[in-house]
Amino acid sequence: MAMFVHLTPEKNIRSIQRSGLKPNVWNAELDRGVFAMPVTPNFYISHQWLRELKAYGRKNFCGVYFRIPDDEYVIMGHYYSEHQPFKASEAVGIIQHQVDSEGYEVIIPRKIESKAIHTIRHLPQVLGWRYDPGIRQRPFCGCPACVRPSTVRSKVKNQNWEKSFEV
Secondary structure, three states, rough: OEEEEEEEEHHHHHHHHHHHHOOOEOOOOOOOOEEEEHOOOOHHHHHHHHHHHOOOOOOOOEEEEEEOOOOOOOEEOOOOOOOOOEEHHHHHHHHHOOOOOOEEEEEEOOOHHHHHOOOOOOEEOOOOOOOOHHHHHHOOOOOOOOOOOOOHHHHHHHHHHOOOOOO
16 A cells, blocks of 8 residues: 655644545546645655645645556656556656655545555745746746745845846
């Protein structure tokens, strides 16, 4: 059985212990699923989404660890690419053997029952990347599409970016 971790705000823990993980809408076609990452030997890769999720205003996140059967189909892909169906064990293997596993995500297209939950742990709150995996390898873009209005210092970032084009 493959082990996965779902990151959730601390305030949701009681509800999850009682009724499990409920699927969320994840694309425009209104497909529903539970976002997760496989638990790999690399702690950072398994929990890489934490800082990006914190950008939406939640303070403390916990990891909800659960198991699903190896032959169950999940939807997996990179942050910017089209997602494809894979068996859970295949998805774990693909992510583990990537040269750069940042930005991958797995979506389980069903509810995770509370009895499938293995454990819930508090996590260090400084894990992961912000804005985009590999953001530091590219030049900064301060356009309104790249810098969300809700982010820290977004107005200053947009103004500095616009000034860089002035002659």
